[in-house]
Amino acid sequence: MNIDTREVEERMAHFESVCRREEIKLTHQRIEVFREIAQTVDHPDAEQIFQRVRKRLPTVSLDTVYRTLWLLNDLGLLTTMGSSRERTRFDANLDSHHHFICAKCGYTRDFYSTELDHIQLPDSVDSLGEIEATHVEVRGVCRQCIDT
Amino acid sequence: MNIDTREVEERMAHFESVCRREEIKLTHQRIEVFREIAQTVDHPDAEQIFQRVRKRLPTVSLDTVYRTLWLLNDLGLLTTMGSSRERTRFDANLDSHHHFICAKCGYTRDFYSTELDHIQLPDSVDSLGEIEATHVEVRGVCRQCIDT
DNA sequence: TTTAATGCAAAAGATTTGCAACATG
DNA sequence: CATGTTGCAAATCTTTTGCATTAAA
Numbered sequence: 001m002n003i004d005t006r007e008v009e010e011r012m013a014h015f016e017s018v019c020r021r022e023e024i025k026l027t028h029q030r031i032e033v034f035r036e037i038a039q040t041v042d043h044p045d046a047e048q049i050f051q052r053v054r055k056r057l058p059t060v061s062l063d064t065v066y067r068t069l070w071l072l073n074d075l076g077l078l079t080t081m082g083s084s085r086e087r088t089r090f091d092a093n094l095d096s097h098h099h100f101i102c103a104k105c106g107y108t109r110d111f112y113s114t115e116l117d118h119i120q121l122p123d124s125v126d127s128l129g130e131i132e133a134t135h136v137e138v139r140g141v142c143r144q145c146i147d148t
Numbered sequence: 149m150n151i152d153t154r155e156v157e158e159r160m161a162h163f164e165s166v167c168r169r170e171e172i173k174l175t176h177q178r179i180e181v182f183r184e185i186a187q188t189v190d191h192p193d194a195e196q197i198f199q200r201v202r203k204r205l206p207t208v209s210l211d212t213v214y215r216t217l218w219l220l221n222d223l224g225l226l227t228t229m230g231s232s233r234e235r236t237r238f239d240a241n242l243d244s245h246h247h248f249i250c251a252k253c254g255y256t257r258d259f260y261s262t263e264l265d266h267i268q269l270p271d272s273v274d275s276l277g278e279i280e281a282t283h284v285e286v287r288g289v290c291r292q293c294i295d296t
Numbered sequence: 297t298t299t300a301a302t303g304c305a306a307a308a309g310a311t312t313t314g315c316a317a318c319a320t321g
Numbered sequence: 322c323a324t325g326t327t328g329c330a331a332a333t334c335t336t337t338t339g340c341a342t343t344a345a346a
Contacts, residue, residue: 011240025320025325034240043237043256046311061328066311069238081237081247081256082230085311087335089191089229090217092159092182099229100276107277108191108229113270121286122261128248129290136284138269142277173300173345194336209303214336233336235310 001041011038018075032057033068034077043081083108083139098135102142111138149189159186166223180205181216182225191229231256231287246283250290 003011015034019026032053037044044052050065072078083101089108096117097110116136125131151159163182167174180201185192192200198213220226231249237256244265245258264284273279 023321027320027326029327037238037240041241041258043239045235045237047235049238059328062310063312063329064327067326073238077242078238078240079242081239082234084236086230087193087195088232089193090185090197090221090226091191091229092185092226093189094225094227100273100279102277103280109276110189111270111273111276116267116269119264119267119284121264121284122259125248125259125286127291128257128259129250129288130294131286131288132251133287134284135287136267136269136282138273138279139281139283140277140279143275144277146278171346175301175345177302207303210335211304211337212302215301 003039003041008035008039015072015077018077022075024071024075028057029053029060029064030068030071032060033065034072037069037072037078096133096135098137100138100140100142102145103139104141104145107142107144151187151189156183156187163220163225166225170223172219172223176205177201177208177212178216178219180208181213182220185217185220185226244281244283246285248286248288248290250293251287252289252293255290255292 012031012035015031015038016026019030024030033049036049036053046062046066046069049069050060050062053060053065069078073080073084083103083106086106091110093110095112097112098116099108100111101108113136119134119136121131121134160179160183163179163186164174166172167178172178181197184197184201194210194214194217197217198208198210201208201213217226221228221232231251231254234254239258241258243260245260246264247256248259249256261284265282267282267284269279269282
């Protein structure tokens with residue numbers, strides 16, 4: 001499923017203006033990588049983006065895709081799902097709980113809230129599938145990282 | 149920071165009973181890996197768990213830690229943070245939004261809710277650090293995976 | 297004793313890096 | 322034209338797998 005043309009164009013314009021402001025060169029590769037991700041509602045990984053961009057730009061390389069994605073992330077033009085460059089982390093807390101995650105150091109703490117445990121989801125979510133669990137993820141900067 | 153002794157003991161007892169029920173052998177390695185993760189409020193990755201368990205069980209190997217963690221996950225004794233065995237996924241949607249993620253196939257869709265955008269977090273969260281963004285993650289099974 | 301689980305070593309997979317060639321501003 | 326960016330190949334890092342040995346039930 002794709003984003004409508006107007007929205008894609010707005011995103012492209014924003015991307016170009018940020019690159020100019022930051023004096024980052026608008027290469028073919030960057031334009032196509034950004035367009036690819038700006039264009040779709042799924043949340044592809046680096047390899048998928050590589051394969052899709054490749055169709056239009058057959059000489060692009062996977063490492064350029066990686067470099068571009070992290071650059072775009074640093075520029076605030078995209079975000080990552082889950083706490084980015086991290087490995088899988090495990091959690092033996094089976095009670096309903098929520099997470100605070102530090103964007104800088106990865107520090108993560110559980111917090112509890114019966115109110116959040118019962119948040120009402122919009123009807124549109126039901127049409128996506130069967131819901132198993134809902135939890136809130138708070139991103140921020142932890143005490144420790146603020147102080148340093 | 150650690151979990152209190154009573155809670156750890158409850159978790160250990162539950163772990164042992166599930167292993168017996170499933171006829172899964174209670175090896176030293178499994179006991180210590182589970183204890184390690186049952187004991188802490190941080191959410192360690194496989195390597196961290198390996199290093200900590202190693203102190204008590206110097207011959208344990210990293211691949212056993214991995215095998216054990218996924219086993220415990222399959223048994224429902226622990227969960228993973230973020231959509232587990234997946235690579236980093238990128239998102240160019242900068243508007244405030246929330247995610248539905250299929251636990252089986254990884255299908256992910258954004259959904260919007262002004263109500264969820266303004267959920268009230270408990271005060272305890274403020275003490276953890278500075279909040280930058282809050283979003284809701286819904287795990288479930290998507291239409292496609294239900295049908296097949 | 298039987299069978300599953302472990303440790304080792306090697307393989308596989310994912311991501312990053314150094315560097316010479318190249319394209320952008 | 323100068324410098325930042327790319328593609329390549331190799332390195333690195335993470336996770337998984339095959340197999341002989343070991344240990345739990």
